[in-house]
Amino acid sequence: MNTTERVGWSRIEMAQKAALDIPDGSYVNLGIGMPELIADHVPPGIEVIYHTENGLLGMGPVPEPGQEDVELINAGKKYVTAIKGACFFHHADSFTMIRGGHLDISILGALQVCEKGDLANWSTGKPGAIPAVGGAMDLVAGVKNVWVITDHNTKDGQFKLVNNCSFPLTGKGVVDRVYTNLAIIEITEEGLKVREMAPGITFEYLQEKTEPKLIQ
Amino acid sequence: MNTTERVGWSRIEMAQKAALDIPDGSYVNLGIGMPELIADHVPPGIEVIYHTENGLLGMGPVPEPGQEDVELINAGKKYVTAIKGACFFHHADSFTMIRGGHLDISILGALQVCEKGDLANWSTGKPGAIPAVGGAMDLVAGVKNVWVITDHNTKDGQFKLVNNCSFPLTGKGVVDRVYTNLAIIEITEEGLKVREMAPGITFEYLQEKTEPKLIQ
Amino acid sequence: MINKLVGSDAEAVSDIFDGATVMIGGFGEAGSPIELIHRLIDLGSKNLTVVSNNTGSGNVGIAALIANRQVRKMICSFPRSTNSVVFPELYRAGEIELELVPQGTLAERIRAGGAGIPAFYTPSSVNTPLAEGKEQREFNGQTYVLEYGIKADFSLVKCQSADRYGNLTYNKTARNFSPIMCTAADITIVQAKYMVEAGEIDPETVVTPGIFVNRVVEITDPAHESILVASGERYPR
Amino acid sequence: MINKLVGSDAEAVSDIFDGATVMIGGFGEAGSPIELIHRLIDLGSKNLTVVSNNTGSGNVGIAALIANRQVRKMICSFPRSTNSVVFPELYRAGEIELELVPQGTLAERIRAGGAGIPAFYTPSSVNTPLAEGKEQREFNGQTYVLEYGIKADFSLVKCQSADRYGNLTYNKTARNFSPIMCTAADITIVQAKYMVEAGEIDPETVVTPGIFVNRVVEITDPAHESILVASGERYPR
Numbered sequence: 086m087n088t089t090e091r092v093g094w095s096r097i098e099m100a101q102k103a104a105l106d107i108p109d110g111s112y113v114n115l116g117i118g119m120p121e122l123i124a125d126h127v128p129p130g131i132e133v134i135y136h137t138e139n140g141l142l143g144m145g146p147v148p149e150p151g152q153e154d155v156e157l158i159n160a161g162k163k164y165v166t167a168i169k170g171a172c173f174f175h176h177a178d179s180f181t182m183i184r185g186g187h188l189d190i191s192i193l194g195a196l197q198v199c200e201k202g203d204l205a206n207w208s209t210g211k212p213g214a215i216p217a218v219g220g221a222m223d224l225v226a227g228v229k230n231v232w233v234i235t236d237h238n239t240k241d242g243q244f245k246l247v248n249n250c251s252f253p254l255t256g257k258g259v260v261d262r263v264y265t266n267l268a269i270i271e272i273t274e275e276g277l278k279v280r281e282m283a284p285g286i287t288f289e290y291l292q293e294k295t296e297p298k299l300i301q
Numbered sequence: 302m303n304t305t306e307r308v309g310w311s312r313i314e315m316a317q318k319a320a321l322d323i324p325d326g327s328y329v330n331l332g333i334g335m336p337e338l339i340a341d342h343v344p345p346g347i348e349v350i351y352h353t354e355n356g357l358l359g360m361g362p363v364p365e366p367g368q369e370d371v372e373l374i375n376a377g378k379k380y381v382t383a384i385k386g387a388c389f390f391h392h393a394d395s396f397t398m399i400r401g402g403h404l405d406i407s408i409l410g411a412l413q414v415c416e417k418g419d420l421a422n423w424s425t426g427k428p429g430a431i432p433a434v435g436g437a438m439d440l441v442a443g444v445k446n447v448w449v450i451t452d453h454n455t456k457d458g459q460f461k462l463v464n465n466c467s468f469p470l471t472g473k474g475v476v477d478r479v480y481t482n483l484a485i486i487e488i489t490e491e492g493l494k495v496r497e498m499a500p501g502i503t504f505e506y507l508q509e510k511t512e513p514k515l516i517q
Numbered sequence: 518m519i520n521k522l523v524g525s526d527a528e529a530v531s532d533i534f535d536g537a538t539v540m541i542g543g544f545g546e547a548g549s550p551i552e553l554i555h556r557l558i559d560l561g562s563k564n565l566t567v568v569s570n571n572t573g574s575g576n577v578g579i580a581a582l583i584a585n586r587q588v589r590k591m592i593c594s595f596p597r598s599t600n601s602v603v604f605p606e607l608y609r610a611g612e613i614e615l616e617l618v619p620q621g622t623l624a625e626r627i628r629a630g631g632a633g634i635p636a637f638y639t640p641s642s643v644n645t646p647l648a649e650g651k652e653q654r655e656f657n658g659q660t661y662v663l664e665y666g667i668k669a670d671f672s673l674v675k676c677q678s679a680d681r682y683g684n685l686t687y688n689k690t691a692r693n694f695s696p697i698m699c700t701a702a703d704i705t706i707v708q709a710k711y712m713v714e715a716g717e718i719d720p721e722t723v724v725t726p727g728i729f730v731n732r733v734v735e736i737t738d739p740a741h742e743s744i745l746v747a748s749g750e751r752y753p754r
Numbered sequence: 755m756i757n758k759l760v761g762s763d764a765e766a767v768s769d770i771f772d773g774a775t776v777m778i779g780g781f782g783e784a785g786s787p788i789e790l791i792h793r794l795i796d797l798g799s800k801n802l803t804v805v806s807n808n809t810g811s812g813n814v815g816i817a818a819l820i821a822n823r824q825v826r827k828m829i830c831s832f833p834r835s836t837n838s839v840v841f842p843e844l845y846r847a848g849e850i851e852l853e854l855v856p857q858g859t860l861a862e863r864i865r866a867g868g869a870g871i872p873a874f875y876t877p878s879s880v881n882t883p884l885a886e887g888k889e890q891r892e893f894n895g896q897t898y899v900l901e902y903g904i905k906a907d908f909s910l911v912k913c914q915s916a917d918r919y920g921n922l923t924y925n926k927t928a929r930n931f932s933p934i935m936c937t938a939a940d941i942t943i944v945q946a947k948y949m950v951e952a953g954e955i956d957p958e959t960v961v962t963p964g965i966f967v968n969r970v971v972e973i974t975d976p977a978h979e980s981i982l983v984a985s986g987e988r989y990p991r
Contacts, residue, residue: 169716172723180858184633223858385953388960396621400870439621
């Protein structure tokens, strides 16, 4: 398998696809990494409020150079800004929002997602790896809709959409939808249902890159 | 028994006695009724911070006439003021202070106190009585020191310091000290220990007015 | 654009259904959302379970809601106060149910409901009649009672300032149960004394973040329960 | 007169004993009380259990405390970050213990410890390795895991403004764990950027009420972890 050539949607296009699905007025938590790109692609006229679990509702864009504030950061510890109408709060209140089901959408990265919606995204379980979980287990347990945005396969061509996760779980049966470079896939009672495929991607190709049987 | 003539300390004197025992810098919650009198008798030079469980730390004295604010009240729903350095908070935070053991002293009224420190102060258990508990059970469960201030006997001469409470309990083994019109009594492992008697009160008289055996 | 301001108090409460659980902010009259309660009386929804620290006084506000026979059950800590006549009469007549909860346990149960915590252990009420029939357990040699989170279909609260996002501030001890009730309801309905522009409330001083609020109605000059009671007001008149 | 201001940061931490449990505020560098941590390094107390979301970066602050072999065990959610080398090395060598806790569970356990709640149920971590060996229970058909409140002997936090009563405000996302840590320790020690007169902080906007604070020291110009790390600073030098 050629692992250097990118197939299907670019990272930006993936973020655009996810951004288009966010309803107006949603409260959204974006995970570290690729999910962060999504905020840049929400269409004009749609107002989305971003929550960052370290204590800010109403997170704004990255600050202008020179305007960074070491005490205004997001969960990825990057500098951010606060919109007009934002508010700050402590961690117990922040996770009241998460665990209490007040957020509409959590968009996360993934190591593996299984056809039942199990998510593994915090640890490869390798000996010597430093386990670090952060807020991921709280997000998947509490937020109403959990979306994953990830490359369809690993860099060395392994499945990320699997029959059963081999890595330690973040949560069981929690993922509702997956955005990859190849397709948008809904996790349904019946299994993985393909909603949309990237231009040039055939169903057969997609199935080849996916361990569980897909529903067209 | 003559029930109209008051014996021993006046209510003011009882409040003075209790006030003198409050260490400088204490955080204190005063119950509704007689305990409220205590704040007026703390000696100059002693700073006490009053907590009222409806959401104010740093409660000040009763406002000047005409200065009442219907949104600044204490747990007894009376108008109060706030000192410089006060703060307002919601009920879950207020009972974090109480249940979490952050308050130094809770001073309450009582229907009955038993020699093991059980307190009954919220219900006579009579049919037709409307049960109402408020914050009393939280206060006795959480505050470091629980003091009771009460007349030594009921208006019709019944014991209030009893072998066993007949009224429904507020808490078991929670009272540390009782201030009455006749005496100041410590609740100890050995039983009720008389620390001080009001002028003119003999130990024999005090024992006669008290069901459990007193320790001199 | 997010804008939680609704046109009227009547509209704000219009979907409170028969059998709903409704949390109502306030400790005594401080923080009691009288106008929202009166619109709920106008609406006439029946068989409500009401979670509120008290049962009101006189014949206005919560007391009037109870008098109008809209409340099947009260969950509260102190259903008795000066000028409180409506609840005691119905309770003695066996016509209203009461779940009496210690005030701190009530607060914690509401907070737990809002925070996704189904149950917790507390030392309050152990060895008292209010712990009877409840599961108990020892931790570090001390006994605790298991209590459950409470959630509501609706919360009705009064605040001081609100913006279009639903960010709220309160006034002094009128804050009491309202911030936690905002977190524990499917639909939180707020009457605000002042509507302000987004950003006018310093982000450091927001008490209720807007995520917990669904609807805000501006009531610039809210009635005060004690003044209504003193003047013998009844609702409905 | 109540006055919680103490003379120096060294004095503020001087009774932190060997074997103590110490909560340290901060999420990454935001809110990390570097000066108090460095004074704890000067003091040299050993066998500490440290509760903090992260394990620090570079060779200053929490990372330096760990590097100085004062920490027996870390209770945290994310012991890994850019420029984090000290903890990973010791952890791989089996020379420091780790209790990994989901971030929201960590926050709730600290809050519970401060609020007198010995234990609670949470949905977070169910069906994951972090729930293994823990008691589980169903409520309304969903599975939850039992988690315990955490208390500490000391909490070290950084705030923005403080008065003599110990009332505190914070700065933006530097607030994070500090308000709940203040409630959960026997002795809460605070480094404040500004000491202000009692009453200067609006009573509506106090974030940590003074009852939760024992000692305050003014550190007008606190160091920033990222700047120290970028310039290759080590503590002790």
